[in-house]
Amino acid sequence: MSHTIRLHTAISCTLLAAVTGASATACGGPEGHPLSAEPYDAAQQIEFNGPSGSRKAPLNKPLEVTAKGGDGRITDVTAVDAAGHYLAGELAADGSRWRSTAPLVAATRYTVRVATEDDSGAPGVRTLTFETEAAKRVLNVRFGPEAGTYGVGQPITAELSSPVSSKTGRAAVERSLKVRSTPAVEGSWYWVDDKKLHYRPKEFWPTGASVTATGKLAGVRIDGGLYGGPVKPLSLTIGDRIEAITDAASHRMTVKRNGEVINTIPVTTGKPGFSTRNGIKVVLGKEYYVRMRSTTVGIAAGSSESYDLPVYYATRVTWSGEYVHAAPWSVGSHGAANVSHGCTGMSTSNAAWFFKTVRPGDVVTVVNSSGNPMDPFGNGFGDWNVSWDKWRTGSALLTGSHPHATPADAARIRPAAL
Structure with a gap:
């Protein structure tokens, strides 16, 4: 029977109900079949x-x-x-x-x-x-950092157990990894390489925000015979907005909490040939005591630049060994000259205060140094040195960065209120 005949039958029922007040269910369906029939x-x-x-x-x-x-x-x-x-x-x-x-x-x-x-x-x-069958090859994903409270600059990381290089595979992974915050902010994933993604908001995380990362990847086909495995969720809390700005030209560090200056510290930064990196860095960790040896950064033992020192109150900002730390041996240069091998040095009391004040994820920015720019990804968390427009191109979903991206894909990676 044609669609036209069935439509005519339905209209006849409606008219009958309107004229007589009878229930439409009393009418027959096509060829006399009751519309309510099982x-x-x-x-x-x-x-x-x-x-x-x-x-x-x-x-x-x-x-x-x-x-x-x-x-x-x-x-x-x-x-x-x-x-x-x-x-x-x-x-x-x-x-x-x-x-x-x-x-x-x-x-x-x-x-x-x-x-x-x-x-x-x-x-x-x-x-x-x-x-369905179980997958023979499984992609596992591990979120970072560990659960806890972090500063406003802390990126979320996703480490993959196998490389994913195709655009369709990356899109499948990214669709399955969600980051949400309360309050809600705009953010995006960035593919650092085939096995690592970073997620950051457009601006620093809001103070007091709750952030969750989840993955609904289990069983999802990524690429070829590679399928996703279960993903352990991650929850973070964002603390106060702590920012330390080191001006290598004036030899001063200004420390702010939630926009208000809470300390100004005389410092020394890297001397010529060892200039401190310019740019935004994120605190990676804190070590009360570190033995710093020049051989670990390529300076031969016995040379005029060699050193082997006990260092206290060391706050790490790069994986290659850049710290903010106590430097009592150079106290005469604090606030006056740059004499270090790349670290930011200060008095023991100031270093102890800084050590107690900051936490991982807090922001340390160096300006007016003659050093190289901070590497965005290879030496810590330099993510904030990438402009937002460029950051968005690192997503496999956002329009313009992936040939199959749609506005709906773009909406999926914007965090929403929990």
Whole structure:
């Protein structure tokens, strides 16, 4: 029966109810079928290429539901996995076949509901269930840093157990990794390399924010035969906005808390040939005592520049060994000259105060030094030295950075209130 005839029947029912006050359910459906009739079992009307019994569906084969013979058609198919995610598919215009168009999730259970109608328009339904094979190659993701309270400059990191280089694979990973904050802020992932992503907001995290990172990657196809594994979530709290600005030209460090100056400290920074790196750095950790030896940074023992010193109240800002620390041996140069091998030195009392005041994630910025710019990724967290526009191009989802990106993809990576 044509769509035109069925539409005419429905309109007739509506008019009858309006004129007589009778319930529309009293009207008959196409060819006299009551509209409230229970759907018949469509098992004999369809064929399904899914597994039977205890067998599991292969991950590299699409699902297909076909109408048998010519005595009816498929009107709708929904396939939902155990996590409630719908499997995309296409239904032929004549209702003869439905075929999945997205990869199956590994190691999960699907429920497939098939709606049909016969030649007279009577509705049928059939529900099918099956399980999928486990993945042979699994991608694990580990978020960083450890749970705790951090400064406003702390990026979120995601370390992958296997490299992902294709655009489609990276997009699949990124769609599954979510960062949310309260209050909500705009942010984005940046692919540092094939095995590492960093996430930061457009501006520093708000003071007091709660930040969570989650991953719904389990069973998701990443690329080829690589599928996602379970991801342990991460929760962080953001503390006060602590910023230390070191002016290498004036030999002063200004420390602010939530925008107000709380201390100004005389310092020394790197001398010519060892100038301190310019730019924004993030506190990586704190060590009460560090033995600093010149040989660890390529200065030969016994040379005029060699050193081997016990250093206290050492706050690390690069992996290569740049610290803010106590330097009692150069106290006469604090506030007057740059004499260090790249670190920011100060008196023991000032270093102790700084050590107690800052935490990992706090921001340390160096200006007016003749040193090289801070490396954005290779030597600590230099993420904030990348402009926001450039940062956005490091995402596999944002429009302009990925050939298949859409505005909806862009919205997915903006944190929302929890």
